[in-house]
Amino acid sequence: MANKDVKTIDTRMPTGLSAFLIRATILFLGWTLLYYLWLRPIGIPDNQLTRFIILATQKGLQLFYSTVTVNGQEILISGGHAVNITYACNGFELYALYVGFLIAMPTNMKRLIKYTLLGIVVITGTNIIRCILLSIMFYNHYALADFAHHFLFKLIIYGIIFLIWMQYSKATKTNA
Secondary structure, eight states, X not given: OHHHXXXXXXXXXXXXXXXXXXXXXXXXXXXXXXXXXXXHHHXXXXXXXXXXXXXXXXXXXXXXXXXXXXETTEEEETTEEEEXXXXXXXXXXXXXXXXXHHHHSOOOHHHHHHHHHHHHHHHHHHHHHHHHHHHHHHHTTOTTHHHIIIIIHHHHHHHHHHHHHHHXXXXXXXXX
């Protein structure tokens, strides 16, 4: 009886969807092992990416404040604490999620590279703007800073990623 149920489920799942899910699962497992067993322990690319986001945030804040300094992962505005930008804030997990979806979808290499570069630039730019705005909000003790940090900005970035994925999926159906 159980064997029949599995076959029924398998035959009802569209071929493209099952291929996508298999590729996505293999990519996820492979990426997780690579990242947590090798890359994360040596800090690549987290150290470099976090440093880049910190410096870009500092430069962006200097458009609004005359004195913006960095002390390790801490950003200070006029000597006062604004934010700490850690590995969790660097956007690397978003890149992995975004690119993993692209790789799991059927397409040609030119489109994959085009959408990968587009997405990474958009995610990075959005993340830098997010860090700048959060710095301003926390420095000025805005009541909604925690809400913005934990909910609003996540909704915005995932919404942007989803919109790019939707465009990629539509283009895949017509161009792949």
